[in-house]
Amino acid sequence: MNGATLLIFGIIFFIAAYLLYGRYLAQLFEIDPGRETPAHTRSDGIDYVPAKFPVLFGHHFASIAGAGPIVGPVLAAYLGWGPVALWVLLGSVFIGAMHDFAALLVSVRNEGRSIGHVIEQHLGYAGRQIFLVFCWSALVLAVAIFALLVARTFVETPAVATASILFIGMAPVFGFLVYRRGISITLGSLVFVPLLFFFIWVGTRFPFDLTAFFGISADTAKNIWLVVLFIYVFIASTSPVWILLQPRDYLNSYLLYAMVLVGFVSIMFATPHFEMPAFTGWFAEKPKGGMGSIFPILYVTVACGACSGFHALVSSGTTAKQVANEKHILPIGYGAMLVEGIVALMALISVAILPKTQYMSKLASMTPVSVFASGLSGLATEIGISAEIGMTFISLSISAFMLTTLDTATRLTRFAWQELFLPRSQEKQRSRSNRNKVLSNTFVATIIAILVAGYLSSTGTAWQIWPLFGASNQLLAALTLLVVTLILFRMKSNFWISLFPMLFMATITCWALIALFRRNMGENNVLVIATAFLLVMALILIVQAVFSLKKVREEQ
Numbered sequence: 001m002n003g004a005t006l007l008i009f010g011i012i013f014f015i016a017a018y019l020l021y022g023r024y025l026a027q028l029f030e031i032d033p034g035r036e037t038p039a040h041t042r043s044d045g046i047d048y049v050p051a052k053f054p055v056l057f058g059h060h061f062a063s064i065a066g067a068g069p070i071v072g073p074v075l076a077a078y079l080g081w082g083p084v085a086l087w088v089l090l091g092s093v094f095i096g097a098m099h100d101f102a103a104l105l106v107s108v109r110n111e112g113r114s115i116g117h118v119i120e121q122h123l124g125y126a127g128r129q130i131f132l133v134f135c136w137s138a139l140v141l142a143v144a145i146f147a148l149l150v151a152r153t154f155v156e157t158p159a160v161a162t163a164s165i166l167f168i169g170m171a172p173v174f175g176f177l178v179y180r181r182g183i184s185i186t187l188g189s190l191v192f193v194p195l196l197f198f199f200i201w202v203g204t205r206f207p208f209d210l211t212a213f214f215g216i217s218a219d220t221a222k223n224i225w226l227v228v229l230f231i232y233v234f235i236a237s238t239s240p241v242w243i244l245l246q247p248r249d250y251l252n253s254y255l256l257y258a259m260v261l262v263g264f265v266s267i268m269f270a271t272p273h274f275e276m277p278a279f280t281g282w283f284a285e286k287p288k289g290g291m292g293s294i295f296p297i298l299y300v301t302v303a304c305g306a307c308s309g310f311h312a313l314v315s316s317g318t319t320a321k322q323v324a325n326e327k328h329i330l331p332i333g334y335g336a337m338l339v340e341g342i343v344a345l346m347a348l349i350s351v352a353i354l355p356k357t358q359y360m361s362k363l364a365s366m367t368p369v370s371v372f373a374s375g376l377s378g379l380a381t382e383i384g385i386s387a388e389i390g391m392t393f394i395s396l397s398i399s400a401f402m403l404t405t406l407d408t409a410t411r412l413t414r415f416a417w418q419e420l421f422l423p424r425s426q427e428k429q430r431s432r433s434n435r436n437k438v439l440s441n442t443f444v445a446t447i448i449a450i451l452v453a454g455y456l457s458s459t460g461t462a463w464q465i466w467p468l469f470g471a472s473n474q475l476l477a478a479l480t481l482l483v484v485t486l487i488l489f490r491m492k493s494n495f496w497i498s499l500f501p502m503l504f505m506a507t508i509t510c511w512a513l514i515a516l517f518r519r520n521m522g523e524n525n526v527l528v529i530a531t532a533f534l535l536v537m538a539l540i541l542i543v544q545a546v547f548s549l550k551k552v553r554e555e556q
Contacts, residue, residue, distance in 0.1 A: 001081070001273070001274045001278065001352075002271055002272070002273055002274070003267050003270075003271065003272040003273075003274065003349040003352065003353060004267050004268050004270075004271045004272075006085060006345060006348075006349060007264065007267050007268075007342075007345055007346065007349060010085075010088075010089060010341065010342060010345045011342060013089055013093070014092070014093070014338040014341060014342065017092075017093040017097070017338065018334060018335060018338060021093060021094070021098075022097070022101070022330055022334045022335070023330075025098060025101055025102075025330070025334065025497075026329075026330045028488075028493055028494060028497075029101075029102070029105050031105070031326050031327065031329060031330065032326055033325055033326055033327040035326055037050075037108055037112075037323045037324060037325065037326060038108060038111050038112035038320065038321060038323075039051070039112070039321060039322050039323055039324055040324070041111075042111060042112060042321075045240055045242075046239075046240045046241070047112075047240075047241060047318075047321050048112060048321045048322075049179075049240065049241050049242050049246070049321070049322055050322065050323075050324040051241075051242075051246055051322040051323075051324060052178075052185055052324070053324070053325075053328050053331075053332075054185055054250065055178075055185065055246050055247070055250045056246070056319065056322050056323065056324070056328065056332060057253075057328075057331065057332050057335075057336060058249055058250035058251070058252070058253035058254075059245065059246055059249035059250060059253075059318070059319065059322070060249075060314065060315070060319045060332050060333075060336050061253050061256070061336045061339060061340070062249040062250075062252050062253045062256065062401060062404045063249060063314045063318065063319075063404060063405065063408040064100070064304065064308070064310070064311045064314050064336060064337070064340060065256060065304065065340050065343065065401060066304070066398075066401040066402055066404060066405035067369055067398050067401060067402055067405075068303060068304025068305065068308065068310075068340075068405075069304045069305035069340045069341070069343040069344040069347060070343065070344075070347040070368065070369060070372045070398065071347075071368040071369065072301050072302035072303055072304060072305055072306075072344065072347075073088065073302055073305060073344050073345075073347040073348040073351075074347055074348075074350070074351050074363075074368040074371055074372050075301050075363075075368050076297070076298050076301040076302050077276060077348060077351045077352060077359065078280070078284050078285070078286060078287055078292065078356070078359070078360070078363075079280060079284050079292065079294055079297070079298055080276070080277055080278050080279040080280045080284070081274060081276050081277075081278055081348055081352040082278035082279045083279065083294050083298055084298065084302060084348050085345065085348060087298060087299065087302055087306050088302065088305050088306050088341055088344045088345055088348065089341070089345075091299075091302075091305075091306030091307050092305065092306055092307075092337055092338055092340070092341035092344075093338070093341075094497075094501065095306070095307040095477075095481075095501040095504070095505065096305075096306050096307035096308065096311070096337050096340075096341070096477075097333075097334045097335075097337035097338055097341075098334070098497065098498070098501070099307055099311065099312060099477055099480060099481055099484075099501070100311045100312065100315050100333045100334065100336070100337045101329065101330065101333035101334040101337075102333075102480075102481075102484040102498065103115060103311070103312035103315040103316050103333070103480050103484075104315035104316065104319055104320055104323070104329050104332065104333035105326075105329050105333065106118055106316070106483070106484065106487060107315060107316035107320035108320045108323050108326065108329065112316075112320045112321040113316070113419070114132070114135070114313070114316045114317060114415060114416065114419055115131070115135075115312055115313075115316045115479075115480050115483055116128050116131045116132040116135060116416070116419055117419060117422075118483055118487070119131050119483055119541075120424070122483065122486040122487070122490075122545070122548050123486075123541060123544045123545060123548055124544065125424045126544075127540075127541055127544050128419075129420065130537050130540055130541060131479060131537075131541060132416050132419055132420045133420070133537070134472075134476065134479070134534065134537050134538075135313060135412075135416045135476065136413060136416040136417055136420070136449075137472075137533075137534075138309075138310075138469065138472050138473065138476060139313065139409050139412050139413040139416060139449075140413050140449055140452050140453050140456070141453075141456065141462060141465060141466070141468075141469055142310070142405070142409045142469065143233070143406065143409050143410050143413060143449065143450075143453040144452075144453040144454075144456035144457040144462040145457070145462050145463075145466055145469070146402055146405055146406040146409065147226055147229050147230065147233075147406060147453060147454075147457050148222075148226070148457045148462065148463075149402055150225070150229055150399070150402050150403050150406055151222045151223075151225035151226045151229060152222060153399045153402065154208075154210075154221075154225045155210070155211065155218050155221045155222050155225065157207075157395065157396075157399065158207030158208050158209035158210075158212075159200075159203035159204045159207040159392070159396065160203065160395070160396055160399040160400070161203075161207070161208040161209075161225070162199075162202060162203035162206055162207055162208045163199050163200050163202070163203030163396055163400065164399070164400060164403055165208065166199040166202060166203070167196065167199060167248060167251070167252065167400065168232070168244070168248065170192060170195060170196070170199070170251070171243075171244050171247040171248035171251060172243050172244060172247070173192075174188055174192045174247040174250075174251060175242050175243050175244065175246060175247035176243075178247065179242040179246075189254075192251055193251065193254050196251050196252075196254060196255065197258075200393065200396050203396065204392060210224060210225070223458075226454070226457060226458070229406065230450045230453070230454055232407070233406060233407050233410040233450065234410075234446055234447070234450055236407035236410065236411065237407065237410045237411040237413075237414050237446045237449075238414075238442055238443060238446055241318065241321075241322065244407075245318065245407070245408070245411070246322070248404070248407075249404055249408075252400050252401065252404055255396075255397040255400055255401070256343070256397060256401065258393075258397070259393070259394060259397045259398075260339075260342065260343060260346070262376075262380055262383075262385070262390070262393075263346040263350075263376050263379075263380075264346070265383055266376065266379040266380040266382055266383055266385075267346065267349060267379060269382040269383050270379045270382040272349065272353040272379060273353065274349075274352045274353060275352070275353055275354055275355045275356070276351070276352045276353075276354065276355070276356055276359060277356065282294055282295070287359070287360045287363035287364055288363070288364060295508070295511070296508040296509070296511040296512040296515070297512070299474065299505075299508045299509075299512075300470040300471045300473075300474050300508065300509060300512045301470060302344070303470060303473050303474060303477075304340060304344070305340055305341055305343065305344025305347070306341070306344065307474065307477050307501075307505065308473055308474070308477060309472075309473045309474060309475065309476025309477035309478075309479070309480060310409075310473055310476070311337065311477075312476065312477065312480040313412045313416075313476070314408060314412065315333060317408075317411070317412040317415050318408060318411060318412065319332065319333075346376065347372050349375075350371075350372050350374075350375030350376045350379070351371060351372070351375055353375065353379075354375065359371075362374070369395065369398050370395070372394070372398075373390075373391050373394040373395045373398070374391060376390065376394055377389075377390030377391040377394060378390075410446065410449060410450070410453075413445075413446075413449040413453075414442065414445045414446045414449055417439075417440070417445040417448060417449060418440045418442070418445050420440075421436040421439050421440040422440070423436075461526060464524060464526045464527055465526055465527050465530045467516065467527060468513075468516065468527060468530050468531055468534070470512070471509050471512040471513045471516060471531075471534075472509075472513075472534050474505055474508065474509040474512075475505075475506070475509040475510070475513070475534065475538055477505050478502055478505035478506040478509055478538075479538065479541055481498045481499075481501050481502035481505060482502050482506070482541070482542070482545050484498040484502075485498045485499045485502055485545075486545060486548060486549065486552075489549060489552060490552055506538075506542065509538075510535065510538065513531050513534060513535050514535070516531050517531045517532060517535070
């Protein structure tokens with residue numbers, strides 16, 4: 001099999017899916033460009049801010065992508081490139097993109113509130129609270145882990161620290177000029193996008209290395225960066241989105257666009273042949289020992305790039321509050337996921353061209369991101385880009401997106417916490433207690449999230465329960481699809497398009513959670529308790545959904 005053939009087929013398949021299935025979804029959910037969105041009706045200049053389409057697409061794409069569509073396919077390639085490619089292609093179109101689109105639309109139609117708010121309408125107040133606790137727990141773990149990953153990256157690759165600091169400083173200037181001075185997006189992009197790439201070069205020439213500057217250990221430098229990062233995400237989570245979130249994510253998206261373009265051209269010119277087997281059997285040896293199976297490991301390892309519950313939190317968290325027109329929901333919700341699928345295919349190709357023994361040895365000594373960067377930079381030599389420059393650019397691009405995921409996840413954690421202390425929907429006219437007002441305050445909610453994430457990252461607890469994140473992320477997708485199914489069922493519309501994906505994702509993730517529970521029994525009690533907690537919450541919501549469906553059917 002040829003890498004160029006797979007990539008071309010994937011792009012054609014995704015374009016056809018957007019034009020056919022995407023438009024069908026738009027008609028099914030009755031997209032109405034004339035309907036006012038929450039960004040206008042609830043505009044507050046902080047979270048609810050109408051965004052221009054290119055800016056919001058950039059924010060959404062940068063937030064859902066990060067390193068996810070790269071890490072998953074690289075880690076799962078030992079199962080064979082065939083199953084991974086099929087899951088990326090079919091999963092993106094019929095599960096992931098539909099999931100993201102529906103989550104975004106449902107949130108926009110519900111005042112930009114989260115999926116948890118929508119759940120209350122179908123599963124009651126208790127269902128809403130359970131779902132929000134589930135979301136908050138998964139998000140605060142993501143904040144802890146990504147803070148650690150970014151801090152380690154800043155220590156190991158100081159050039160990334162320099163470039164990231166310059167990116168952050170540039171974003172408010174871009175936001176001010178575009179949103180307060182009326183400078184056009186085109187003109188602003190012509191000035192600031194070249195600056196973005198110039199700052200990457202500056203980072204390589206003037207790396208901000210704390211260990212060299214202050215003569216401290218790498219571990220101390222990591223802890224200093226953790227403090228700096230948590231201060232940064234506090235500011236990013238509480239500031240108006242037009243100041244930092246929108247412009248930074250929009251500008252950063254050009255890094256990923258450039259990486260995708262370089263990857264596409266390189267693969268087309270190199271036409272690399274796959275050395276990895278297409279299928280290694282239902283079970284295969286893992287790079288770090290032990291055996292892995294296609295069911296369920298593949299589907300919880302490859303999340304971003306096929307289907308990811310985190311996307312629903314982004315769609316119904318930050319993106320829904322910024323949609324200026326409903327006609328943008330299809331290209332942002334459905335289209336961005338398909339572009340992420342292309343990135344996932346490139347990641348798969350970058351390792352499928354290696355012999356399996358070489359792939360296994362690389363993963364044993366390198367991170368998945370480094371393996372991807374090494375493979376793609378090797379292909380880029382075919383178009384005249386040196387392997388060293390290609391490796392540096394790709395690594396810097398991915399690191400910048402990890403920082404994007406970090407600040408977006410912090411803001412989403414704040415949203416989930418605030419909604420936990422909102423009154424029941426039927427009681428929304430009543431005044432909230434002083435305790436709830438304090439706990440749901442923007443600054444208090446953010447501080448609580450950062451304190452918990454800081455504890456998890458500083459004590460090492462985050463790494464203990466991190467293996468749970470893959471399954472919990474996909475379980476979140478199943479629960480979101482469950483809500484969409486209930487909505488379509490009440491509308492007397494085609495609910496099968498979400499019911500089948502929901503059943504598949506729920507089965508796979510519960511299977512993975514039970515396997516994780518059994519494997520860690522008596523060895524990692526923290527992970528065992530967290531796994532049991534998620535399983536119980538998910539089962540409660542599923543049982544409530546069954547009763548809700550029965551009630552609706554009786555009413556109809």
